[in-house]
Amino acid sequence: MLILLSLTRFPHAAPFILSDRKDFPKSRLSHLYFTTDDEPARLCLVRNNPHEWFATIKLRDFLDVGGQWLYKAATGQLNEDGGEFDPTRLEGNIFSTHIYRYDLINEVVFNDQRFVPELPMALFAGAQILKTGKNASYQTNVHIPFIAFDTVRDAIAKLLQGDTEDQSANPVFTFVFWDSDGATEGLYLTSRPKNYGQLKLFFSLRGISLHQALLKLEELGAIYRRGLSLIFAIKRPRRVIGYNGNYEFINFLILLPAEGVAGLTDNEEVMLQGHIEPFSKATARYLSAKSQMPATLYIGAGSLGSKLILHDARSGNIELGICDNDNMLPHNLARHELTADQLGQNKAEALVTVIKKFYSADNSNKIVAIESDAIYLDREFQEYQCIIDTTASVQVMNFLISKQLPTNTRYYKAEIADAGALGLLYAEGYNRNPRMDDLVNLACFNATKNEQLRIWRINDVHREVTTLNVGLGCSSTTSVMADDTLGFHASVFSRMLAKATTQESHSISGLLAISSLDESKGFPSISTEYIDVQAFDVLNCKAGSGWEVRLMGGINELLLANGNRQAPKETGGVLIGIANYKTKTIHVFDLITEPQGSHGTYCEFVRGANGLPDEIDEIKRKTGEVIGYIGEWHTHPMNLKGLSIQDEKTIAELRVLNRTVPIPTCALIVTPDELLAYVYE
Known part of the structure; x- marks a missing residue:
């Protein structure tokens, strides 16, 4: 040796x-x-x-x-490969690669699906990835039967008359041959053809006159490029290692002279191509080892959205809708997943084009771009089980809150807060309860007990918004944040979403997930927190104003317990929360019971105010001026199912005061077994 x-x-x-x-x-x-x-x-x-x-x-x-x-x-132990056949080792002799699905070609060869009856060969269509030279690589995508050949050939001829810069405009045919007798070869390949003369001998030993076959194909118009890609299928006695078939494919490449096949001499060099499976849905799912998300509609294809979309696409999800009406602009290059090649293009359309190129081996018809504002979406919701909103738009959130979504569709929202220090992911619960606005406002309220959220809310009040002018006009600004900061939160969101979307729909609660990136002490410190949010209790206004009051889980029970504990005397206090005039909703997150100076009797409750303004101001400070006083509550232990004369008088006085804030006037009546809401603008 x-x-x-x-x-x-x-x-x-x-x-x-x-x-x-x-x-x-x-x-x-x-x-x-x-x-x-x-x-x-x-x-x-x-x-x-x-x-x-x-x-x-x-x-x-x-x-x-x-x-x-x-x-x-x-x-005799070298050939023991678990009952499978060891394929030919081509390493060191490969000039380029040929990308195709083994199963695609194996099925055609196994079933002897000939292009023309007299030749044991099939025709496939694909694209030449590199245009010229020995290193040209090929991708074969689809089998072309003879009945469809004229149509495909004419389409290619028309395509070649136009711009051929794009890979999709660089089509080629691949010719796959096999032994006409279906003979099985048990010997290993040892002699690599290095020129056309030796390649003809290689084919003739297997019953094929290669030169005559190529002349026939050239006459039919199937050869129109100098690069000629040939595959020979060798039938092995056992399944080939790593594949689901008994055929081993050897890939050859010949560079034809200007005269075509007739000008080929025996000394013309023959090159080997290595086989690579194309990127596919199955490959993506295997390599990512990630739970597969269902059909998903992304609303917003900006910096954060583009990262989440590509994380999802690269894990094998090819049922994607992408909604965005914006175009790719130069400043987007700082954080967007698209590149300078897509400048000026619609972001949704450009992302769809990129993703479809990933999945040339799969049906990608369900990867679609929706070039419109989200508020015009309607029937599109029927196609998806997940809606992921990355717009940070209150308008979009209000629209989605008001929209009747399919019962099997869950709405998620992701946003970056506190200049990149926090990432917030929200997921609605079963039957849209808790709803998205419940969760978004709850994140603010939780600043009263969560240090990270409190820092965010306080910073938000005092922060000077740091933006970069990117053009003339009052709206031509973009926020300042590093791409890796955004990428960190996007990666965490992606993992969270993969988990959240696999929950059983009938048992899911709402989710508030927080990712933290703390760089205040030098090197970054990262953490995540998950808050399970139970369904809110929803009360419709008894006064017919169209408002609804949404009580965080546990508030209903707390009110009833307070009333029963103080009965037969009345008790009461104030409601802590926030109101939204656009959706005509009041969210209640906490109670203050019997502030100092309060007293109750068997027939009335007088709510005190000693220390109450300071207590409310502290809540407002911690929540960034978002959460505060939002209404009154008191009990009717004698089970009066409505407003008393005194209640109506008090409400009239409060309406005058509240209009100066402005907030709606909300009064919650607590009977022994029921809560009654009265809301007035």
Whole structure:
């Protein structure tokens, strides 16, 4: 045996072990590289990259493995591959790659689906990835039967008359041949054809006159490029390792002379192409090891949206809707997943184009762009089980709150807060309760008990908004934030969404998830927190104003318990929350019971105010002036199901005061078994 070392690359490149015998039984031994007749047999010692393997071992270990190879070959143990056939080792001889699905070609060959009856060959269409030269790579996508050939050929001819800069405008045909007798070959391939004469011999030994076949194909108009891609399918006695079939495919590439097939000489060089499976939905799901999200509509394809969309797409989700009406502008390059090649294009359309190129081997018809404002969406909601809003738009949130969504659709919202220090992800609960506005306002209220949220809300009040002018006009600004900061939160959101979307719909509660990136002490510190949010109790206004009052889980029970505990005397206090005039909703998150100075009797309750303004101001301070006083509550222990005369008088006085704020006037009546809401503007 010979040991071949590179004088310039050793020890970084692995040596090779070669045979010095011309009669070395190559065809009967697996784990050999595919060499020409004038090259010595070369042993394959490891399935993976030999140079990486050699970087971890000593030369003595390398020689030991070579000795084990020879021992196994001599004792008949080398070919034991679990009942499967070991494919030909092409490493070191590959000039370029050929991308196709093994199953696509295997099915056609297995079923003997010939292009023309007299030739054991099939025609496939694809694209040449690189335009010229020996390193041109190909991608084969679809089988073309003879009945469809004229249509495809004419379409290609028309395409080639236009702009051919785009890869999709660089089509090619691939020709797949097989043994006409269906013979099985059990011997390993040992002699690599290095020129056209040897390739013709390779084919003729398997019953095919290659030159005559190529002349026939050229006459039909199937050969129109100098680069000629040929695949030969060899039927093996067992399933080929790593694939679901018994056929092994060897990929050849010939560069035709200007005269075409007739000008081919026996000395024309023949190159090998390595086979690579295309990126597919199945491959993406396997490689990402991530829970598969259902059909998803993304509203907003900006910096955050684009990252979430591509995380989802790269994990194998090809049922995607992307809604955005904005175009890609130069300043977007700082954080957007699109590149300068897409400047001026609609963001949704450009992302769809990029993702569809990922999945050339799959049906990508359900990856669609919606180039409109979200508030015009309607029937589109019927197609999706997830809606993910990354717009940070109150208008969009209000629209989605008011929209009747399918019962199996869940609404999520993601946003970055506190100049990138916080990421907030919200997920509605079952039957849209808690609703998105419940969750968004709850995040503000929780600043009263969560330090990270409190810092955000306080900072929000005092922060000078840092923006960068990107053009003339009052709206031509963009926020200042590093791409990696945005990317951190987007990655966390993506993992959260993958988990949240796999929950059983009938049992899900709402979710408020917080990702934190704290850089106040030097190196960044990261953390996440998840808050389970139970359904809100919803009360419709008894006065007919159209308002509704939404009580955070537990408030209803607390009010009833307070009333029953103080009965038969009346008790009461104030409601803490926020009102939204657009949606005519009051959200209640807390109570203050019997402020100092309050007193109740069997027939009335007088609410005190000692210390109350300071207590309310502290809540407002902690929540960034968002959450505060929002109404009154008191009990009717005698079970009066409505407003008393005194209640109506008090409400009239409050309406005058509240209009100066302005907030609606809300009065909550607590009976022994029921809550009654009265709201007036």
